[in-house]
Amino acid sequence: MRKPVKTPEQQFLFDLQQAEKGRFQAVKWLGVLIALAIVAQALGLATVFAELVLEGRFPLEAAALAGGAFVLKAVLQFCREQICATASRNIRFSLRQRLIDHLTFLGPKRLELDEDAGLSTRVYEQVDALDDYFSRYVPQVFLVTFVPLTILFSVLPVSWIAFAIFAFTAPLVVFFMILVGHKAANANRKQFQVLSLLSNQFMDLNQGLAELKRLEQTDSARERLALTASEYQRTTMGVLRLAFLSTATLELFSSVAIAMVALYLGLGLLEQLPWQVGVAPVSLLAAFYLLLLAPEFYLPLRQLGNDYHAKQKAEAAATQIAEVLALTHADSCDLAATNDPAASAAQALPLIEFKALHWSNGGRVRLANLSAQINPRDRVWLRGHSGVGKSSLMAILLGFEQHFQGQFLIEGQPLRPTEMAAWRRRLAWLPQTPEWVQGTIRQNLELGVGHCTDDALRNALIKAQCWDFVGSLRFGWDTAISEAGTGLSGGQMQRLSIARALLSQADIWLLDEPCSSLDSETAEQVLNTLDEASYGKTVLIISHDTHPVIWANQQWLMTEEGVHVEAQTPITYV
Amino acid sequence: MSKRKPPLLTFKSLLLENPFGLLVATLIGIVASLAAVALLGISGWFLSAAGLAAASGAALSFNYFTPGALVRLMAILRTAGRYGEQVFSHDHLLGLLRSLRLWIWDQRVKTPLNSVYRQTRGDLLQRLVGDLDMIIKWPLAVIMPWLYGLLGCLALLALASFVEWQLAAPVLVYSVLQLGLVLWLANRKALPSVYRMQALSVHRRSRFMSVFSALITLTIRGHWQHYSDRLAVLDTRQKTLQQGLQRVISMQKLISQGLSGALIVAVLALCLVWTEQGVVLAAEVEATWLVALVLAVLGVNELMQPLANSVLSQGQSKVGLKRLNQLAVNQPTDTLEFGPLPSAETLELRKFVGFHDHLSLLHLPKLSLQIQAGQRLRLTGPSGVGKSTCLAALAGDLPYRGEVLLNGHCVSLTDHPKWRSQIAYLAQQSVIFQQSLASNLRLGNRQASDEQLWEILQLLGLKEWAEALPNGLDTLLGAQGRDISGGQARRICLARVMLRGAQVMILDEPFDGLDSTSIQRICDALERYTFRPKLLIYVSHIDTPLDLQSRHLELI
Secondary structure (H helix, E strand, O other), X not given: OOOOOOOHHHHHHHHHHHOOHHHHHHHHHHHHHHHHHHHHHHXXXXXXXXXXXXXOEEOHHHHHHHHHHHHHHHHHHHHHHHHHHHHHHHHHHHHHHHHHHHHHHHHHHHHHOOOHHHHHHHHHHHHHOOHHHHHHHHHHHHHHHHHHXXXXXXXXXXXXXXXXXXXXXXXXXXXXXXXXXXXXXXHHHHHHHHHHHHHHHHHHHHHOHHHHHHOOOHHHHHHHHHHHHHHHHHHHHXXXXXXXXXXXXXXXXXXXXXXXXXXXXXXXXXOOOOOOOOOOOOOHHHHHHHHHHHHHHHHHHHXXXXXXXXXXXXXXXXXXXXXXXXXXXXOOOOHHHHOOOOOOOOOOOOOEEEEEXXXXXXXXXXXXXEEEEEOOOOEEEEEOOOOOOHHHHHHHHOOOOOOOEEEEEEOOEEOOHHHHHHHHHOEEEEOOOOOOOOEEHHHHHOOOOOXXXXXXXXXXXXXXXXXXXXXXXXXXXXXXXXXXXXXXXXXXXXXXXXXXHHHOOOOEEEEEOOOOOOOHHHHHHHHHHHHHHOOOOEEEEEOOOOOOOOOOOEEEEEOOOOEEEEEOOOOOOO | OOOOOOOOOOHHHHHHOOHHHHHHHHHHHHHHHHHHHHHHHHHHHHHHHHHHHHHHOOHHHOOOHHHXXXXXXXXXXXXXHHHHHHXXXXXXXXXXHHHHHHHHHHHHHHOOHHHHOOOOHHHHHHHHHXXXXXXXXXXXXXXXXXXXXXXHHHHHHHHHHHHOHHXXXXXXXXXXXXXXXXXXXXXXXXXXXXXXXHHHHHHHHHHHHHHHHOHHHHHHOOOHHHHHHHHHHHHHHXXXXXXXXXXXXXXXXXXXXXXXXXXXHHHHHHHEEEEOXXXXXXXXXXXXXXHHHHHHHHHHHHHHOOHHHHHHHHHHHHHHHHHHHOOOXXXXXXXXXXXXXXXXXXXXXXXXXXXXXXXXXXXXXXXXXXXXXXXXEEEEOOOOOOHHHHHHHHOOOOOEEEEEEEOOEEEOOOOOHHHHHHEEEEOOOOOOOOOEHHHHHHOOOOOOOHHHHHHHHHHXXXXXXXXXXXXXXXXXXXXXXXXXXXXXXXXXXXXXXHHOOOOEEEEEOOOOOOOHHHHHHHHHHHHOOOOOOOEEEEEOOOOOHHHHHEEEEEOO
């Protein structure tokens, strides 16, 4: 048999399947036993029936065979289901853990893929969407070839005609299934697309709901929704009618084959077959045996038809999951250059030094030619238009990106993985939108710092000029803040992150456009607070030209060609 | 769509949504299921009768046409029935999807504006996609399999009574056990796990979101491991629950199979007599019919298998319904309760202050003013003093404290539909819908002609831009104005507001991001009769020619 070329999704799913190879192997063997039990049950029942009808006697041995096979089959199916489910669970839960670890490893880079909400869908829903594939589809693929073959060979010694009916219809079934199934697959995919289109439309209108209310157009929006939904129903049904033909074909073959076998056998028993009147081609026992096996012959195929959508769902999910795992930091590591002999005179060395730092990733230059140094207590204002590499520099400083060319030295030493934790503990990080977890203000301030005394907390809040508004809240610093914030303005949230930075005792502050989402007046006030709070620390602040950082003593202008360093006379109020 | 949905969704309302469609699908499904059972039963009877006839030498007189035709008929019915069932039930399912989406929309519209956006996008999307998906499958996954099982059992009962009246008893016991007791037990065992799993997954997601939103802070503080471990603990708990649930479902299948086996044993035991020659058939039982009965039991056994999965679907759709019902809003005040509103000749505010929530109320200044037809008013003040909040409350979007007098009558403006139809309000945020440029503009006035649209575009200096668009007015704009600039979005919103031709105009920063020519043109338009409102209240940080005719009021 020619192996079809695997798509990347199929390869991904196959690799996952390999992790549970043992279980799937066991499932195969159980499938073999089940196929044998089916044949044994048919044989036993047929004997019982034939003797009952012809002689009025009940053969106990045959009945025991049939009963035993029936029980065995049920128990085997139970075991098989359990093993499949366990395999699927193991695959899914370890994959999820892998995804979370990988996302952590990616750090800020994960946002290149999707927002956190979208990533959470991939980690949870999409991973669970693989369940049906591993617990039903994969085991069924084996059964679908093995069971019909077993039945075909057990029919062969009994009746040539029945064998011919089965052998002739089986390829037809497969042929039609592929033919119609292909259409069904396309239809399914299209349906997924249209469904997400519908959701988008709903979310779009929902997003503008306030505006629609203002314009008194909520009813027309409802009409729009109703219209597209009806349209969707109409077109989808058109496609589905065709898609269901695949199931109908299977049903038809299965039904017709049973009917054909029954009629052939019945007429044969009556010696009324047109081509051999007066001769009975089969005995009653054989007739029952064939009749009982006929539906079982098509059952796995029909089951596979039902589970076919599981495969599609899984492949769609696999694309999204593989995308996460495929995203890594570029690995053009240039470790040879990091051995720097001049590491003796620690005092004279700058705190942070970049030597011809260059980073390109996926053919795109992320950061070009940076040579500069920051001494302790320097406050650096980094400017430059968007996309020039300011955030990439932050990622390098935070230790999330190490595959760059050139050198990044901390007190004359390159950053080693073993020193990563110690280095990161010296950092405070203030991004554009402050990072908050669900909990009280206090819990958020203490996030990753550990318990602080009330005094320390108060000092930090006062210094960050949060004391007034935190005090005016009903529960003070025990007020809970949620995802959306609690009536606190952007400026107030940003001030709270300044307080958090103060609490952490970090001596190096990295700020990535802390004022960009604030209006100019608030931004100015926050910058003033920062001036006061960050005095005596080493600061690297990215800020847009509209929010000049006048208290910085260095100004770096970043362009595609490189960085232009310029001293600046700080204007500070401290 | 004059029929309004009941305020809460229930399983009953799902069934009654489109009873005819469901009925047709169910009836066809029943025919298909019974035909599947009958196909085996009749074939078995036919074979054994034929075999018997041949053995007793009566083959030539045996009427084989009727059973032969029946077997063929059942085969056709089964095929056509399965196909028909799928087509009709999916049509019903899609219809249900449509009306449930509209139901959600109605609830969203009824939600007061200041709490509309409390729902995060992800959460709403989850309800819209995930929960709906579970609910619409409910008739298909829960009700229909049970009905087929029931009718299969009834048919079996009829056949058993026909063969030998004593056989009715075990079949009856079997039916009650299968459709009642086993299902009940499985429900009892599985439902708590389903609910717990659902609650756990909500918890897990919010934990994920919360932890990942602080990823960098946690990483550089070295505490990430601790938080991510807790996430893993939740996941492990979910795994255990899933395992338990799977065991219940598989167990139910096993028991169901066992019961079918027991029924066959019971039926045979009742029809057999123990003699010295071995076990023989009781004299009054016809062997051919007994064979048909045993085969029919095997057929019904197949019908019972989907019932095991129905427990899971039942639990999931119950949770889905509950979550959807959380969106339901009991309309606090009916439309009729809003009294008539006088046309706005004079508007007086006394100690007026709008607010988002009660906490922020303290810091905002109270506003008292009077404005008459033909007058313009410009509100100024430092950033964050509450100008936008004040305008939003005045437009009825936000609640407020204080009194509003319209022509001397004290009125309430919040969410008042008649007030909304009198005013045109340009909010702080520009909203562009994923529709064509023309549809976006016509949201202001559905009757507006193309000429009117071009006129207003010209007025706002958008004409050249719109003419250069690939499809002109019919160009599709991206979601939330993703591919147009902020200034363009602002002007499209302003165009929409001006097209409304309302008597009262409330504009929040209408000139933001506009060049001086455009500003001049807009000011002229607002003075000209076409777009001239009776009352105009606006906030702007830019000085414009409009200020010459306006009163100024500074909020402190």
